[in-house]
Amino acid sequence: MSVHTLHKRQPASNEAPRLEVVPNLVRDLGGITHLLTCGSVDDGKSTLIGRLLWDASDLYEDQRENVRKSGRKAAGTDLPDFSMLLDGLVAEREQGITIDIAWKYFDTPTRRFVVIDSPGHEQYTRNMASGASHADVAIVLVDARSGVKRQTKRHTAILDLVGVKHVVLAVNKMDLVGWSEDVFRKIEADFRTLCWKFNFWDATAVPLSAVFGDNVTAQSGNMPWYTGPTLIQHLEKTPSRVSEAGSVFRFPVQTVLRDGKDFRGLAGTVTSGSIKVGDEVIDTLSNASGKVVRIATMDGDIPSASAGQAVALQLDVDIDVSRGAVLSTREMLPVAAQTVEARFVWLSEDAFSPSAGYLLRTSTDLIPISNIEVKALLDLETMASRPARSCGANDIAIAKISLGRAAAIDVFTETPETGTLLLVDSVTGATMAGGIATAVSAKAEEPAEGHFVLKRDMLANGLNRDLSMSSKDREEFMRRANEVAIILRAAGIAVAIEPPPPVDDGMDPGL
Amino acid sequence: MTASPSHLDLLEAESIHIFREAAAQFRKPVMLYSIGKDSTVLLHLARKAFFPQAVPFPLLHVDTTWKFRDMIAFRDRTARELGLDLIVYTNHDGIKRGINPIDHAPSIHTDVLKTQALKQALDKYGFDAAFGGARRDEEASRAKERIFSFRAPGHRWDPRKQRPEMWNLLNGRLGTGETVRVFPMSNWTEKDVWRYILREKLDVVPLYFAAERPTIVRNGQILMQDDERLQPRDDEKVEMRKIRFRTLGDYPLTAAVESEAETIEAVVAETLNAQTSERQGRLIDHDQAGAMEKKKQEGYF
Numbered sequence: 001m002s003v004h005t006l007h008k009r010q011p012a013s014n015e016a017p018r019l020e021v022v023p024n025l026v027r028d029l030g031g032i033t034h035l036l037t038c039g040s041v042d043d044g045k046s047t048l049i050g051r052l053l054w055d056a057s058d059l060y061e062d063q064r065e066n067v068r069k070s071g072r073k074a075a076g077t078d079l080p081d082f083s084m085l086l087d088g089l090v091a092e093r094e095q096g097i098t099i100d101i102a103w104k105y106f107d108t109p110t111r112r113f114v115v116i117d118s119p120g121h122e123q124y125t126r127n128m129a130s131g132a133s134h135a136d137v138a139i140v141l142v143d144a145r146s147g148v149k150r151q152t153k154r155h156t157a158i159l160d161l162v163g164v165k166h167v168v169l170a171v172n173k174m175d176l177v178g179w180s181e182d183v184f185r186k187i188e189a190d191f192r193t194l195c196w197k198f199n200f201w202d203a204t205a206v207p208l209s210a211v212f213g214d215n216v217t218a219q220s221g222n223m224p225w226y227t228g229p230t231l232i233q234h235l236e237k238t239p240s241r242v243s244e245a246g247s248v249f250r251f252p253v254q255t256v257l258r259d260g261k262d263f264r265g266l267a268g269t270v271t272s273g274s275i276k277v278g279d280e281v282i283d284t285l286s287n288a289s290g291k292v293v294r295i296a297t298m299d300g301d302i303p304s305a306s307a308g309q310a311v312a313l314q315l316d317v318d319i320d321v322s323r324g325a326v327l328s329t330r331e332m333l334p335v336a337a338q339t340v341e342a343r344f345v346w347l348s349e350d351a352f353s354p355s356a357g358y359l360l361r362t363s364t365d366l367i368p369i370s371n372i373e374v375k376a377l378l379d380l381e382t383m384a385s386r387p388a389r390s391c392g393a394n395d396i397a398i399a400k401i402s403l404g405r406a407a408a409i410d411v412f413t414e415t416p417e418t419g420t421l422l423l424v425d426s427v428t429g430a431t432m433a434g435g436i437a438t439a440v441s442a443k444a445e446e447p448a449e450g451h452f453v454l455k456r457d458m459l460a461n462g463l464n465r466d467l468s469m470s471s472k473d474r475e476e477f478m479r480r481a482n483e484v485a486i487i488l489r490a491a492g493i494a495v496a497i498e499p500p501p502p503v504d505d506g507m508d509p510g511l
Numbered sequence: 512m513t514a515s516p517s518h519l520d521l522l523e524a525e526s527i528h529i530f531r532e533a534a535a536q537f538r539k540p541v542m543l544y545s546i547g548k549d550s551t552v553l554l555h556l557a558r559k560a561f562f563p564q565a566v567p568f569p570l571l572h573v574d575t576t577w578k579f580r581d582m583i584a585f586r587d588r589t590a591r592e593l594g595l596d597l598i599v600y601t602n603h604d605g606i607k608r609g610i611n612p613i614d615h616a617p618s619i620h621t622d623v624l625k626t627q628a629l630k631q632a633l634d635k636y637g638f639d640a641a642f643g644g645a646r647r648d649e650e651a652s653r654a655k656e657r658i659f660s661f662r663a664p665g666h667r668w669d670p671r672k673q674r675p676e677m678w679n680l681l682n683g684r685l686g687t688g689e690t691v692r693v694f695p696m697s698n699w700t701e702k703d704v705w706r707y708i709l710r711e712k713l714d715v716v717p718l719y720f721a722a723e724r725p726t727i728v729r730n731g732q733i734l735m736q737d738d739e740r741l742q743p744r745d746d747e748k749v750e751m752r753k754i755r756f757r758t759l760g761d762y763p764l765t766a767a768v769e770s771e772a773e774t775i776e777a778v779v780a781e782t783l784n785a786q787t788s789e790r791q792g793r794l795i796d797h798d799q800a801g802a803m804e805k806k807k808q809e810g811y812f
Contacts, residue, residue, distance in 0.1 A: 028517030028706070058702075102654040105700050116699065126675070133677040162677070243515055254531040259563040267561075269528045271679075298562035308516055310527035310560070311605045323535050328729040347675045361682055364535070420678040429684035434677035 001151055032112045033240055036132050036164070038155045039141030044172045047074060048141060048210035049104075050082030051117055055217035056232045057113070059085070074211045077339055082210075082384040086117070090439030102130045111236055125380070125394040129158050129345040133420075133434065137166040139231075144177045144207070148190040150381055157380040160395065161343060161436070163416045167195065167240045169205040175212055175239065179222040197383065199413065202238070204306035206231050215293040245307035249273030250334065250410070250418045252282070252363035256471070257312050264471075265312030266321060271363065271417035273329075274306035275313070281327040283319065284336045284408050290315030307417075322475040324365030326408035326418055334418060336406040338439075338444040340411040342421055343378065344397045344435035350425075351392040352433075357426035357490035360401060363418050368404035368485035369425070370451070370496050397433070404447045404485045412436035426486045444496075452495045454485055519707055523556065526695040529658055529677065530560035530642070533693045534567055537640035537684030540693070543629070544570040544597070546582045546717050547759040549644035549696065552704050555713055556695060557642070558593070569596035571632055571641070575624035576601060577612055577761035577774075579737050585716045596638070602628035612763045613741060620761070630666050633690065640691045648700045658697050664688035678712040706778045719778055721755040721770040759783070 005343050022473045039045045053059055054067070063085065072081035086104070104115040116134055118127040132138060138159050154170075159167060177183045188205040192349055195203040206215055207226055214220035217232045229237070250271045257265040275281065282289040289344060294314040295302050305311045313327070321327070326334050340360070346352065352374055360367045376385040379398040391397040412419030416436075422432040459481055460467075467473040488495045516524070533540055542557060544550050557566050572586060592599040605623040612620040633641060659681055663669045672689075676683055683691065696704075702784050708715060725736040727743050727750075734741065735756075736749055741763050743749055754767035755778070772778045 028519045028710070030517065031515060031516045032521050100655060103698070104654060105648050105698070107702070130675045130677050242521065254528070255535040257561055257564045263563055265563075267531055269679075271563040285770075296563065308521060309532075310524040310684070312562070359684070360679055364532075366684065366744060388655055417679075421681060422677065422680050422682055422683055426681055426684075428686040429682070429689065430672075430686070431674040431682050434675065434680075504575075 004421045005383045007379065014120065014391045029107060029112045031243065031405060032071040032114060033238060034134050034136045035234060035235065036116045036118075036135035036138040036159075037126075037141065038118075038128060038132075038138060039170075043141040043143050044210045045117075047081075048139070048170060048172060048208075048216070049117070049447060051213055051216050052086040052113075052115075052125075052232065053085045053104075053106055054082050055109050056166075058108075059106070059178065065500060076316075077211055079211060082304060099152060100127055103390060108236060112458055113235070115509045125154070125158060126345055128155065129162050129434065130347065132159050132164050133162045133163050134406050136158075137235060137238045138164050139167065139168045139170050141170045141172055142187065144171050144173045144183055144187065147171075147183075147187040148194060151160060152191075152381040153194060156194055156198060157383060158345075160200065161345070163241075163246065163412065163436070165199070165201045166240070167200050167203045168231065168234060169203070170203055170210075171207045173209050174207045174208045174220075174223065175297065179207075179220075181223070181225045184223075184226070186251070193357055193414055194490045195408070204228070204234060206234065224272075242255065242308040242316055243273040245417060246415055247273050248332045248415050249275055249281075249327075249329050250363075250415060251275065251313065251409075252365075252418060252446045253325045254364050256322055256475070263296075263312050263314060265294075266325075266327065267310075268327075270305050270307050270363070271312045272307050279475045280330060281313070281315070282330050283321045283327060285325060285406055286320060286331045288319035288321060289330070289335045290317040290319050307447035318471065320471055320474055322471065322478070323361075324407070324478075326363060333409045334408040334415070335440040336442050337409040338403055338406055339438040339441045340401045340403065340409060340421070340437050340440040342401065342437050343393075344399055344421075344433040345425060346391050346393055346433045348393045348425075348430060348432040349393055350430075350432070352390050352397070355492055357486060358432065359426050359486065360403060360407070360423040361422035361424050362407055362409055363420075365407050366424070366482065367407045368482060368489050369401055369423075370404045370489070370494050371402040371445070372423075373400050374398070390511075392441070394479035398438075398471060399435075404482075404489070404495055406442070409437050411438065413438075426490050452488065452493050454481060454488075454495060454497045456481075456498045519710060521705060522696075523559070524698055525698065526556040527560040529681065529693065529695040529697075530557055530643065531571070532681045533640055533642065533659070533695075534561070534685060536681075537691065538566045539636075539638050539684075540640040541571045541598075541633070541636065541638040542566070542568055542588070543641040543644075544572045545644070545759075546547065546572065546578070546586045546716060547644075548704055548708060549646070551713050551715055552699075553642065553644040553696060553709055554589070554593075554595075555707075555711060566595060568642075568718070569598050569600045571600060571636075572597050573625060573628045573632060573640075574601045575612075575620070575628070575761050576606060577620075577624070577740075577763060579716075579718055579735070579765075580761045581718050582716055582759055589714075594697065598689075600628060600632035600635070602631060611740075614763050617764055620764075632664065635748065638690070639685060640693055642693045642695060644696050645694050646699050646701070646704075647697050656694065656697065658694055659683055660692040660694065661685075662690045662692065666690065678725050702783060705782050708749075709775055715775070716759060717755045718759055720774065721753050721772050721777075723751050724754050725749050725768070726752045726754060726767065732764075733769065735762055737762040737766055 001500045067080050067084050101115045106113050118131040140155050150179050171187050180488045184207040191205050208215040215230045249267050253266045254268045257267050277292050279292050279329050293316045295305050336412050357371045374397050376398040377388040379386050410419040419433045419437045422431050464477050485495045610623045661672050727747050729736050749788045755770045
């Protein structure tokens, strides 16, 4: 018996429910698919998600009853208004949050779906980019009567920018164009043309009617010419980002765990690739390396770990690695970046200011920025860039950043998991922008006039004289150096932190 | 890894990631522990996140003095067996003023003994981050909640100060006077909580399982007479019923359901077939329209 029939059935009696009647739900589901829906209310977005929930999900019986009892009908029909199921998620219950994303969860018999809903109003770029950054697959909704519009182009451009690889064009309201194959094929062709310039792995168009349910979960009798999958069939087959992570091993270190005895574990989540006991890992910033002797979890040590797994790695040598480091294998190192070129979606209401003290947040590192310049703004409709010196909310900015010290960063299109960035205001802590690294360089820009270098011996003599050589104190040394740089930067002083000497020259790496 | 990770594996890994991000970025975190099933899962995830190290922050239980006795026994046993640093805080001023859930509106009781008490406790110890077990699927007003939810000075939730969260990057840099609530289980559902308890063989408070218990029916809801402070009114009487609880809180404010589910498996099966969403069993939510929204702005979870 499927989940659906169970949930649609009225609960039976006072008998103790037997577990064997719901085998499907006791087990884990086969994975999670994060689903972004883009389109305006007019395109039927809420109705489509409502229809998916109604036909394919494990809705509670009282939620179904509410829809039946309400008497609300979908416009121009005698069918229940499924968009009701999204009430409380869409703009009706505006909370005034600047970036507004609502999350909704439902299960089919094989998968967890997470619906990420962002409002379709005019300030949608930053909302959509923020929501799309979590999405495995996006449904771009268009009205069959109007087809691919300017807004569709903007939507697909944002999806591509933040790394969505699977896109479904839902051609809705096919009932209003007489279920015409010609109309659909024309829109499908336009969509194909549009997608050529992006990096999608899969772009599929599905003709449907959200109100009547055609091709949502049930094959449409009105469109026998369409032999492709229904929307839900397609979504259930779509792999998630984590299952499609690249083969290049990356492990951003979050924190160091100690058991008070001999265990020192580098804790983090494998973001791409995999690692096994015996492999050599290297920290690109210090060039220090060690062999993995143990992959620890509370459920016992495991022989290997791959993308998505949260573990703690113990190495054969006590290398000086802490939060902010990204472990990799020697063959495929991330760049110890001094300069970064990036594309940012500007999220804050406050416009870019070249003199504000910004910090760059990478996977687990927070780095003082010594200089940042906006070079250009990107037009999402044409993908053309035009020179600019500043940017504000909803802009896509191309910027060049010089870092106060090196940080491990990848180019997003090559290793997306460790190529994402946030710009953080050093005083308020606010997240100003989210972005992707498009080019990284280990070569520092020539320091500008008046550039102040925080020397390590200068820091060691006064501020850090209470610190020992232990690895914990070395972390603290770096933390204090960062904070001093941040304070100076906020005071308008361009500042760089002197890099630690390389480990293999016999000098103490921390000081 | 050979098999692809299941949805529970992925949720667990995400929660561990969040715990580690918060512990690394905040100066003095605390975990809010309310003894219920969500707290049980949250605690288990915290232990996993820092294994083999001990959980690197204390647990805080805000005790209204109206919890079920079984809850308090379970709390103390858990803390003892796992060697946890447990802080119990009660708003004694509120107790002295005679605030209680039987004579006062639930909203007043909750404000004084929960919301105010929580703020007092956070201020007293100077915690800058508090882990909570809230989930986005619980209630519509939580569907937009962040994983790192920022609070202005005075613990006020300011919608304009909430930070966008992109990819898996969690920005925990605090502004002056700001604190943060951290929700590692944001993306879990009620069903996931039960499935995980079953999978990980976690011990939960016995009140979740059906048993014969003394009850009073009031306003159509079944209440349990956990001690002599709850007495039947004129038209009421104490009767034994086979009941269990879907959520646990202050006993005069927590409605029971009649049930035969005596084992964890039966409870999970019953939950998965559930006819009503979880929060209908919690009386404070019905007290006033938009109650949850309001409580959130005031600093309640």
